[in-house]
Amino acid sequence: xxxxxWREPGRRLRANTGAVVALCILVILVAMALVGPWFSPxxxxxxxxxxxxxxxxxxxxxxxxxxxxxxxxxxxxxxGARVSLAVGLVASVASLSVGVCYGAVxxxxxxRTDQLMxxxxxxxxxxxxIFFVIFLTVILGRSxxxxxxxxxxVGWLTMARIVRGRTLSIRQQEFIEAAIASxxxxxxxxxxxxxxNVLGPVIVxxxxxxxxxxxxxxxxxxxxxxxxxxxxxxxxxxxxxAGEMEAAPWILLVPGGFLALLLxxxxxxGDGLRDALDVKExx
Amino acid sequence: MTPLAASMPTLSMExxxxxxxxxxxxxxxxxxxxxxxxxxxxxxxxxESGCGKTQVFTAAMxxxxxxxxxxxxxxxxxxxxLGLAPHALNRIRGSELTMIFQDPMSALTPHLRIGVQxxxxxxxxxxxxxxxxxxxxxxxxxxxxxxxxHRRLRQYPHELSGGMRQRxxxxxxxxxxxxxxxxxxxxxxxxxxxxxxxxxxxRAVRLEAAMAMVLISHDLGxxxxxxxxxxVMYAGRVxxxxxxxxxxxHAHHPYxxxxxxxxxxxxxxRLERMPCLPGQAxxxxxxxxxxxxxxxCPRATEQxxxxxxxxxxxxxxxxVACHHPLSP
Numbered sequence: 001x002x003x004x005x006w007r008e009p010g011r012r013l014r015a016n017t018g019a020v021v022a023l024c025i026l027v028i029l030v031a032m033a034l035v036g037p038w039f040s041p042x043x044x045x046x047x048x049x050x051x052x053x054x055x056x057x058x059x060x061x062x063x064x065x066x067x068x069x070x071x072x073x074x075x076x077x078x079x080g081a082r083v084s085l086a087v088g089l090v091a092s093v094a095s096l097s098v099g100v101c102y103g104a105v106x107x108x109x110x111x112r113t114d115q116l117m118x119x120x121x122x123x124x125x126x127x128x129x130i131f132f133v134i135f136l137t138v139i140l141g142r143s144x145x146x147x148x149x150x151x152x153x154v155g156w157l158t159m160a161r162i163v164r165g166r167t168l169s170i171r172q173q174e175f176i177e178a179a180i181a182s183x184x185x186x187x188x189x190x191x192x193x194x195x196x197n198v199l200g201p202v203i204v205x206x207x208x209x210x211x212x213x214x215x216x217x218x219x220x221x222x223x224x225x226x227x228x229x230x231x232x233x234x235x236x237x238x239x240x241x242a243g244e245m246e247a248a249p250w251i252l253l254v255p256g257g258f259l260a261l262l263l264x265x266x267x268x269x270g271d272g273l274r275d276a277l278d279v280k281e282x283x
Numbered sequence: 284m285t286p287l288a289a290s291m292p293t294l295s296m297e298x299x300x301x302x303x304x305x306x307x308x309x310x311x312x313x314x315x316x317x318x319x320x321x322x323x324x325x326x327x328x329x330x331e332s333g334c335g336k337t338q339v340f341t342a343a344m345x346x347x348x349x350x351x352x353x354x355x356x357x358x359x360x361x362x363x364x365l366g367l368a369p370h371a372l373n374r375i376r377g378s379e380l381t382m383i384f385q386d387p388m389s390a391l392t393p394h395l396r397i398g399v400q401x402x403x404x405x406x407x408x409x410x411x412x413x414x415x416x417x418x419x420x421x422x423x424x425x426x427x428x429x430x431x432x433h434r435r436l437r438q439y440p441h442e443l444s445g446g447m448r449q450r451x452x453x454x455x456x457x458x459x460x461x462x463x464x465x466x467x468x469x470x471x472x473x474x475x476x477x478x479x480x481x482x483x484x485x486r487a488v489r490l491e492a493a494m495a496m497v498l499i500s501h502d503l504g505x506x507x508x509x510x511x512x513x514x515v516m517y518a519g520r521v522x523x524x525x526x527x528x529x530x531x532x533h534a535h536h537p538y539x540x541x542x543x544x545x546x547x548x549x550x551x552x553r554l555e556r557m558p559c560l561p562g563q564a565x566x567x568x569x570x571x572x573x574x575x576x577x578x579x580c581p582r583a584t585e586q587x588x589x590x591x592x593x594x595x596x597x598x599x600x601x602x603v604a605c606h607h608p609l610s611p
Binding site: 175180184185 | 374377385386392
């Protein structure tokens with residue numbers, strides 16, 4: 001909607017070679033995760049007994065090799081990446097919307113409301129996350145939903161803090177006073193005048209949140225708390241590969257490499273966005 | 284209009300007090316101010332930084348910060364508006380009672396186009412459709428003499444100069460045909476040539492719109508050109524109130540007299556050293572004993588230091604708070 005305001009940051013981002021390369025790699029990885037499995041003759045659950053723990057190569061249909069059970073690693077890695085990306089994206093969007101609303105309201109209203117809301121936030125962020133997830137798993141049983149809920153429950157905390165901080169400084173600015181003087185209601189001021197002005201840091205933080213959440217999901221799956229067989233995420237694949245590291249290193253290296261490349265490109269892109277939007281200058 | 288309504292002032296304040304709760308106790312920014320603004324009148328408010336002149340109208344608009352308390356009475360168009368709930372106040376401010384701010388650079392929301400910001404006022408207050416509101420926005424930009432109004436509507440605030448932005452602010456404040464426009468230091472952040480243009484514009488729109496105006500400034504020269512009546516404030520109190528011409532010709536309060544002498548005069552026979560007021564304006568936290576101006580006043584006596592002078596009439600239209608006013 002505000003094309004004019006994004007033109008300058010867009011130009012700065014394009015001038016940043018690293019960020020552009022990262023963006024290209026990211027697009028390729030995401031495209032691969034989305035459509036890649038269709039190009040392979042294999043599916044993710046089929047066991048190929050004639051190629052058990054096969055080396056990667058073009059000699060057979062398993063381009064990235066197979067695991068101990070003869071399952072195709074190309075399909076499993078891409079499918080796992082899709083799950084990881086979905087978790088990262090959903091949890092980021094959830095943490096973004098909750099965090100922005102919470103932070104903007106706390107920061108704008110200020111005073112006691114702000115104090116109360118921030119104390120609640122501190123209590124939540126004081127909970128040890130792993131303990132929290134194990135606890136939830138015990139009560140609710142293992143499910144993919146639980147993964148989203150537990151990650152979403154903590155992901156918004158930092159976002160809320162960032163948005164609150166920005167809101168506190170925006171609230172002091174004269175255009176907010178002018179908006180109040182022109183008879184705009186509190187809700188309207190928050191939605192129309194405050195939130196769009198905090199979007200810069202929010203976008204940057206969101207780009208940096210996605211890899212964090214993907215990593216966290218992988219970590220939980222590695223521990224066996226996340227995605228369950230026969231579904232795979234990058235984390236579960238890496239956990240399997242870790243067991244075969246000496247005999248069949250590619251089972252670890254293929255999903256591990258994919259994860260590393262994904263996180264690296266997301267982080268470089270996030271840094272590039274931060275420089276392009278120059279959070280200090282802030283809209 | 285009934286005779287009663289005609290005689291009713293647009294804005295009247297009685298015994299307005301604004302106090303701030305600070306860590307070390309309370310501090311009074313406005314002490315017992317009473318004033319009226321008649322319809323179609325332009326009232327000038329003059330005083331040094333920190334004398335409470337802005338606070339008086341910030342309180343009236345309901346814009347005081349959370350640690351400030353206002354007491355007394357502020358009646359706008361016959362209705363008490365001090366302490367009104369924000370949603371009730373929102374029906375008045377921005378439409379009948381508008382305000383323009385000192386710094387046009389920061390008073391417009393940076394991420395919204397000029398047209399949207401203008402139109403939004405009409406959409407909120409008058410229930411216009413966006414289409415009609417945009418047309419009205421364009422019309423108002425032409426009225427405040429913004430060149431190429433059509434193109435400006437699609438621009439962002441940062442694409443406009445300071446003077447243009449102040450014109451946009453003035454336009455925005457006129458959109459709903461207000462009964463009273465409060466201009467808080469409208470030209471202080473602008474350079475001198477632009478100042479003159481903005482003052483000309485304010486003079487013109489005031490006559491066209493037939494509204495009352497309050498002009499707040501630390502610069503007596505700015506106020507003198509436009510105001511019908513001038514109120515001089517010092518340390519949160521009104522120290523002198525008089526018709527503009529009379530006040531400029533003959534000030535009663537020594538403070539006003541010194542302020543007038545501080546206005547640079549290009550027509551003076553030769554350039555003299557600029558007179559300036561010795562000392563500093565007292566802070567709001569000051570304990571009151573006697574006249575607040577006494578420590579800086581050339582005419583101060585023992586009485587001034589112990590007994591606070593009350594505002595009293597000295598002539599037909601002039602009031603002054605001084606034990607030893609300058610006599611004609």
